[in-house]
Amino acid sequence: MSAEPASVWDVVIVGAGPAGLFAARALAGKLRVLVLEEKGRTGGAGAMTDGKLNLSPHIGLDLTELGLSETEAGEKIAAIDEVFLEHGADRALYGVDQERINWWLDRVSWVRHRTARGDWDITLVPARQRHMGTDLAHRVVARMTDSIAGKGVAFSLRTWVTDLALQDDGTFLLRTARGEFRSRYVVAAPGREGAYWFREVARGIGARTQYGAIDIGCRVEVAQPVYDEITQVLYDPKFLFVTPTHGDRTRTFCTNPGGRVRVEMRNGYRLVNGDALKKKKTPNTNFAILNTVSMTEPVQDTTEMGRKVMEFANFWGGGDSLVVQRWGDLTEGSRSKAETFHSAALGYDKMTPTLPLGPGVTPGDISYAYPGRIVDNLRESLLLLSRVIPGVAHPSTTVYVPEIKFYDTKYATDRNLETNVPNLFVAGDGVGKSRGIVGAALNGILAAEGILRKEGKG
Ligand SMILES: Cc1cc2nc3c(=O)[nH]c(=O)nc-3n(C[C@H](O)[C@H](O)[C@H](O)COP(=O)(O)OP(=O)(O)OC[C@H]3O[C@@H](n4cnc5c(N)ncnc54)[C@H](O)[C@@H]3O)c2cc1C
Incomplete structure (x- = not known):
């Protein structure tokens, strides 16, 4: 027709x-x-x-x-x-091997704690998934x-x-x-x-x-063996966190085993995202950690908030760039630099990010590029995750911002x-x-x- x-x-x-x-x-x-x-x-x-x-x-x-x-x-x-x-x-269907899923649920149950408000600080939600x-x-x-x-x-x-x-x-x-x-x-x-x-x-x-609420977060990239054990059972494992300092809710999202970190253009600004091919795999895995932000007073406009966060993060990257930082630098309170980005002495040679540094991808400091409370939440979420999957907190782990989901x-x-x-x-x-x-x-x-x-x- x-x-x-x-x-x-x-x-x-x-x-x-x-x-x-x-x-x-x-x-x-x-x-x-x-x-x-x-x-x-x-x-x-x-x-x-x-x-x-x-x-x-x-x-x-x-x-x-x-x-x-x-x-x-x-x-x-x-x-x-x-x-x-x-x-x-x-x-191929993931999330159906109940015995192995129970093993993971058990593992989470051993490392989680109650927050002051009575929530669990980390929860795993199993789901059936196809890729x-x-x-x-x-x-x-x-x-x-x-x-x-x-x-x-x-x-x-x-x-x-x-x-x-x-x-x-x-x-x-x-x-x-x-x-x-x-x-x-x-x-x-x-x-x-x-x-x-x-x-x-x-x-x-x-x-x-x-x-409505907006999700603001970061993309995390790790060496694939770090995450393989879980992604073989749950392709895109859904961890929910309640962060210790602020009691805010965050979650893992869009995991890509053997995948690539990608740039997503939005209204002339750069956001980070990730995907994976079925046939051609990389040696890395990436996933997002998203922080759900709702606003009441004096401003409710989550769209504008997201825009400003995206704009400022790109500004901090040099005008129109993502900011990327090694976990080792972030925990040391240092910015990442091109000269040391692959330093063997710092352990950064263990994982080569799939999105190379260059125009549009600038090493820097996400704690300057992002609102403080969100950075606290993202850091604490990764640390909570590292209780279950210790390798995610390796110094070579790489964190990219801004990742923002505009469905608000x-x-x-x-x-x-x-x-x-x-x-x-x-x-x-x-x-x-x-x-x-x-x-x-x-x-x-x-x-x-x-x-x-x-x-x-x-
Ligand atoms: C890189 C990336 C990876 C993702 N990976 C996954 C994943 O693995 N699994 C998952 O569940 N989700 C994933 N998502 C999210 C997923 O894409 C969305 O949840 C889903 O596509 C939403 O579907 P939708 O139909 O609502 O909108 P969309 O898929 O965004 O489709 C909307 C369409 O409307 C068109 N459009 C908009 N305005 C107009 C207009 N005025 N006139 C004409 N056309 C218009 C757009 O061009 C677009 O094609 C991913 C997203 C991205 C960006």
């Missing part, structure tokens, strides 16, 4: 990430659906980068916010997994897109939606450089990249939003993600409803089910 600007579509989906694709898949063949995507390809952010599938209702989703029971979410996640498998995802890898994820997403298009959904790529307006007759008008599109329903799945663009246009047509705008919606603007549905990370591929996909399905129910086809 061609993306004809003049016609009125039943549903226009903005964004072809996992949220948009799974919404399109659920609507395919039932309604006339058009997907508008700015990029020249589908798959969105992470589905095209690392493609770890977290198959747990407790990861990447807020069941209370979505009004879902664990069983309902579990069934939907199993169906999502099946779709990825049908389109060629690797069948596609950046190389395989491309092919899986391409096959999935072909099968959705084969069922009649139209895709218009390289089409940035600039504006969304509500017409007098209740339909939506979407403006793009390729023309205007009209639609009875909109599913907005703009991801983190389009989150602020969408927030402005959604507010413009009366959608209610509020600021929340929308008031019903159970099917319909906003207070009738027929405007939202889905995925960009609208604060998910934090990961599977959660985003589940959102897309919920939105599609909501539309089908309204159409009497549910």
Whole structure:
């Protein structure tokens, strides 16, 4: 079906990430659906980068916010997994060897302590996981897109939606450089990249939003043998921490065994991220430690806070650069320097970072580049982790900032993600409803089910 600007579509989906694709898949063949995507390809952010599938209702989703029971979410996640498998995802499943998982849980139980408020300072949350890898994820997403298009959904790529307006007759008008599109329903799945663009246009047509928490953290890189023992059982181990000094909550996120640390550009600034290929491995493993920050008074704007932290960290890197520091330097209170970055005397020759120093990657001091409380939390989290996995606190361990997850705008919606603007549905990370591929996909399905129910086809 061609993306004809003049016609009125039943549903226009903005964004072809996992949220948009799974919404399109659920609507395919039932309604006339058009997907508008700015990029020249589908798959969105992470589905095209690392493609770890977290198959747990407790990861990447807020069941209370979505009004879902664990069983309902579990069934939907199993169906999502099946779709990825049908389109060629690797069948190897992590997080299923209960005996070895119990061994890890036992190990954590021996080293953890109660904080002053009665929480455990370190907790391990096991989850079933699959890994596609950046190389395989491309092919899986391409096959999935072909099968959705084969069922009649139209895709218009390289089409940035600039504006969304509500017409007098209740339909939506979407403006793009390729023309205007009209639609009875909109599913907005703009991801983190389009989150602020969408927030402005959604507010413009009366959608209610509020600021949610933002995750600010660092990327940690270690030699692969340090982390292998656990990643062979739990590919992306989820440790939750409550930090001793401030009692704040942090967690490990997006672990990439044999992976690469990557630069992610955002509005002209550099963020750090990581991925792994399925076939070609590096000798290192990287993961993030994220600190969840909520704000009340005098400022609630977590978006602006994240922007300022990103901007200042890049400034501290010399203007437009990540700041990278060896753990040995950080614990000594010294900045890292190019001259000593690989020093054998300091033990830094034990691990060569996958993101080399150079333009955009500057050795320095994260305790200057980042807010003090966040640095305390990140340091204490790594030390807590080192109780379970001692090698993570080796001097050669490398810490990169800024790593920030901009999914901090929340929308008031019903159970099917319909906003207070009738027929405007939202889905995925960009609208604060998910934090990961599977959660985003589940959102897309919920939105599609909501539309089908309204159409009497549910
Ligand atoms: C490097 C990296 C690695 C990651 N690895 C993993 C992982 O292994 N596992 C995991 O679960 N998660 C991972 N993530 C997170 C994951 O990518 C996201 O959780 C997921 O993609 C969110 O899906 P989404 O559909 O909500 O948004 P996205 O995937 O971000 O898709 C949104 C799409 O909307 C498009 N868009 C935005 N605004 C407009 C507009 N105005 N007009 C037209 N198009 C627009 C964007 O171009 C984008 O393609 C990773 C993220 C990154 C960046």
